[in-house]
Amino acid sequence: MTEQVVRFVGVPERIELDDGIVIRRYVAADVPTIVAVVNASLDHLRPWMPWAQNPVTDETQGAWFRETDPQWDDGTNFVYGIFSAEGRLLGGTGFHVRNGPGVLEIGYWLATDAVGHGVATRTSAALTEAARAVPGVTRVQIHCDEGNHRSGAIPQRLGYTLARVEPREPQAPGETGRHQIWTFDV
Numbered sequence: 001m002t003e004q005v006v007r008f009v010g011v012p013e014r015i016e017l018d019d020g021i022v023i024r025r026y027v028a029a030d031v032p033t034i035v036a037v038v039n040a041s042l043d044h045l046r047p048w049m050p051w052a053q054n055p056v057t058d059e060t061q062g063a064w065f066r067e068t069d070p071q072w073d074d075g076t077n078f079v080y081g082i083f084s085a086e087g088r089l090l091g092g093t094g095f096h097v098r099n100g101p102g103v104l105e106i107g108y109w110l111a112t113d114a115v116g117h118g119v120a121t122r123t124s125a126a127l128t129e130a131a132r133a134v135p136g137v138t139r140v141q142i143h144c145d146e147g148n149h150r151s152g153a154i155p156q157r158l159g160y161t162l163a164r165v166e167p168r169e170p171q172a173p174g175e176t177g178r179h180q181i182w183t184f185d186v
Contacts, residue, residue: 006097007075008104010134015126020085023093023123025072030081030089031061037089037111044112047174048148052109082110082123090114093123095131102138104131108154121154128158132186139185145170146178155182 015023026034038045038056045052071077079094091110099105106127108120124142131140142160144151155162160182168179 004101005076006101006103008078008095008097008134008136009075011072011075011078011095012130012133013072015080015130017122017126019122021090021119021122022083022085023080023126024083026065026069026079026081026092028062028065028069031065032058033089034081034092035061037091041110041112044115045109046172048145048151048172049109050171053172082108082114082119090119091123093120093127095127099141102136103141104134104137104139105141105143106131107143108151115150120151121157124154125158128184128186137186139183141184142182144180144182145172145175146180147174147176152180152182155184158184160184 013025017023035056035058038052042052042055068077068079076097077094079092082090082093084090089111091108091114093106093108096105096107106124108123110120128140131137142155146152146165161184163181163183166179166181167177170177
């Protein structure tokens with residue numbers, strides 16, 4: 001049996017928030033900035049992000065960009081940078097297409113100095129709203145480890161429902177092995 005590839009069209013490449021924050025599709029020129037921000041935030045990211053266990057380089061992030069950028073055009077993965085009104089990279093976010101037909105999953109990470117200012121909540125709210133306009137989307141999900149209380153508070157604030165908690169082998173040092181799946185029906 002062949003697995004059906006889920007694709008979406010109509011995902012916006014740029015979303016502007018009222019406070020000047022811009023959520024936009026990454027471009028190749030962003031790679032050095034991503035490297036600098038991720039490496040400066042490793043201690044903060046390491047407990048929850050499997051990809052943040054070691055410093056990143058221009059080469060590794062360049063390879064990541066060359067892999068993920070065409071996925072946007074294919075409709076199978078959509079990664080964004082979160083930028084301040086002044087153009088400073090605050091973190092990353094995106095819609096992941098890995099949970100079946102009709103479902104977009106929001107993921108996010110923030111630079112250490114962007115935490116605690118509502119950036120991830122406002123970004124996730126904007127992505128949730130944007131997902132409502134994407135043809136074929138019926139549900140938005142946010143996944144996080146049960147121990148990541150800051151991340152788990154975001155879907156709660158936005159009116160998501162905790163659909164289930166699944167056992168999952170920890171992939172980062174702070175993870176408990178209890179994976180929360182939050183859902184929002186659009």
